Amino acid sequence: MTDTSFQDMTDFEDADRGFVTALKPGVVKDASGRVVWDSDAFAHLMSDPAPATVNPSLWRQGALCARQGLYEVTDGVYQIRGLDLSNMTLVEGERGVVVVDPLVSAETAAAGLGLYRRHRGERPVTAVIYTHPHIDHFGGVMGVIGEGDEVPIVAPEHFMRHAVSENVYAGTAMIRRGMYFSAFGTPVGPEGQIGMGLGMATSSGSVGLIPPTLEITRTGQEEVLDGVRFVFQMTPGTEAPAEMNFFLPERRALCMAENACHTLHNLLTLRGAQVRDARVWSRYINEAIELFGDSADVVYASHHWPVWGRERILTFLSEQRDLYAYLHDQALRMMNTGYTGIEIAEAIELPPALAQAWHARGYYGSVSHDVKAVYQRYMGWFDGNPAHLWQHPPQAQGERYVRALGGAEKALEAAREFAADGDLRFAAELASHIVFAAPEHRGARDLLADVLTRLGHGAECSTWRNFFLQGAHELRNPITHTAIALASSMTSALSVTQAFDSLAIRVNGPRAWAERLSILWRITDLAETYRMELSNGALIHHPDPKDTRADLTLTLTKPQLLGLLGGRGLDGIEHEGDVGVLTRLLGLLDEPDPDFAIVTP
Structure with a gap:
């Protein structure tokens, strides 16, 4: 991508379009006064030039995501953006407002709803829609309704099964990995956190869940919520095992949930999840084009900013469709000629038209870990090489590498040489072996932290940057306490x-x-x-x-x-x-x- 392409202002115009007002100050606190969200910490991204410590493409994405407040998408459809990782959409009905995807925390959802009401009136919440079972799309529900409120709660079929699988069964491990995913312990700023590519960060308030009362089970199912007609499209196996898009015919507005955003998404998120199916993901985007492409004047999602105009919508959706199809098909093609997942990740290249599309760049997912996910989906963890069938676990591997290299000091000297030569990837691998063999070796920890920091500062993918920088942070500091805990209302569901x-x-x-x-x-x-x-x-x-x-x-x-x-x-x-x-x-x-x-x- 040429330097001049960084001056393309179309996304910035779209990200600002429909702006009504911002939350001032952009800080949300819980009942005890603890800050659970601070969008003001990221405001510098919108005015400062990209520093040397941040990939300029990722800085651009951060500047777009840092915008916060209430936005009008089209007549009767509003969004709260930049007050959590996800967007909360508000669809005005005859008596009140339908809330779609109420953020991560009750506190941020309540703040967003309050901001909307200050400008649109004290409209009651007449329905809630969860587009899929990720915590940033339901966790704040207690901030917009109470458990006893008799309003329909709409979700795709099997929502509860997958919400529990991710957030309860494997919740502890996923949330801990999520600390790296978001670089939760590193300071916000050019040396540390600059966002997550999909949004800025996740709030750390009260998480809850009220079970759905109305399931969507088929594409074409129509429901009238507060006088507004919703036409649903089922998209299971895409960004989540249970997910759905919906179209508002009278508003000519298409919600793509999290299936088409302004980034290459994850086929296997680094925080851990079930591997997603790139093949069906692409096909469901194509189905959305077939079903709604001729009727939509705006397409929006549960992250990022909308796209307006028929031609631009079709370009956006077709490029997103082609992106996932290409990664799937080329990974399979190369797999069937003997390449392993790691080898495919090194060799694959995107077509120029996709490589140059801002919304197809790897700010949240990456080509590298997505094609490895395709390999894993079809072939599993084993690459077929018998030498990799029964490897030692990390600490035992580290001890043997260090012994083979003649001790920790000689191994550290070799790692420093690789780092000095610019081979940061192998320097990190070798230094990590030393750290696992000798966890208290200060020189090894410092070198690994330095190398991870350099890798993070060069990464275009926000989640790679965050993993690198959080790892460096925890090598130099005590482990960051995991702040997000599941509320009792999650258990009651x-x-x-x-x-x-x-x-x-x-x-x-x-x-x-x-x-x-x-x-x-x-x-x-x-x-x-x-x-x-x-x-x-x-x-x-x-x-x-x-x-x-x-x-x-x-x-x-x-x-x-x-x-x-x-x-x-x-x-x-x-x-x-x-x-x-x-x-x-x-x-x-x-x-x-x-x-x-x-x-x-």
Whole structure:
């Protein structure tokens, strides 16, 4: 891309179009006064030139994402942008407003809704839509409605299954990796955080979930919410396992959820998730063109800024479509000629038209890790080389590399030479081996931190930059405490099976090998019965058991069940049998560690 192309102002004009007002100051606090969001910290991106410590293309993206406030998309459709990682869309109806994707935290969602109401009136929230089950699209729901509010909550089929899978089952690991994904512990500024490519950062307020009351199950399904007609398109397996776009025919406005944004997205996010399907992603974008392309005057998404005008919309969507199809098909072509995922990532090039399209650049995803994800989806973790079938884990590898190189000092000298020669990638790999072999070696930690910093400052992909810089930060400082925790309202949204699953994944298998116990759970408010059995270290449960014999029978409501699993005890719960069984079971559970080490052993 030529230097002059950085002067293209079209995106900046689109990002500013429809601006109504900003939140001033751009700071959101929780009830205790703790700052959970600070958009003002990123305001310098919009006025300062790109420094040497930031890739100029990524700085440009940051300047676009740093804009915050209330924006009019089209008549009766508004967005809150720049007050969290995602956008919150507000569709005006006959009696009030339909809220789409209420941000990460209740505090930022409430602040955004308040900003809207100050300029559009005290309209009640008449419906909520979750486009998909990522936390930045539902976590702030308690900031726009309460649990007892009788409004429809609309989501794609299987929303709850995947919301729980990502945010509860693997939630601790994903949120910890998410600290690197967002560089949460590094200071905001040219040396550190300058955004996430998809938005600036994630808020750190109260996260909740109110389960959907209306499922969208098929493309073409129409629902009238507060007098507004919504036409839905199901897009499972794209940016999320359960996702949907929707079209507003009377507003001629197409919402692409997170399926077409101003960046190459992730096929496998670095924070961890299920691998996404680039093939169907491309096909669903093409289906959106077929279904709505001739009728839409504006296309907008749950991140970034809209695109207006028929010709520009079709160009934008078709290039996004081609981007995912190309990565998928070329990765398969090269895979079938013997290339591994790492080799494909080094060799693949985008067509010039896509490489030069700003919205196709890798600010959030990257060509490199996306084609590795395609390889993983089809071939798994193993590249077929038997030498890679049974490798040592990182600490054992590090010890052997250091020994083979003649000790930590000689290995460190070699790593410094690679760094001095500009081979930062191998310098980082070698220095990491030393750190894992000798975690307290200050010279190795300092060199690795320096190399990771240099890699971060050169990265166009924001999430790569953030991983590099957060790793450097944690080599020099204590591990950053994970600030985001799932609120009790997230737990209350779980089904009984999901609550029991959450218990089962905490059982310490080796300590439970010799234990055998059984519990019968009678959930009175749901009229459900479950039998739970622990054997061979596995905690199994199933509904409507034929055999109702058990060491302990508990009769209780679902709220009492959740309270019991949360440590509140048996007060008020009817029980029969050996209550010691419950103590034995709870004694076998491990507590998740939200602050586990990543860049060190």
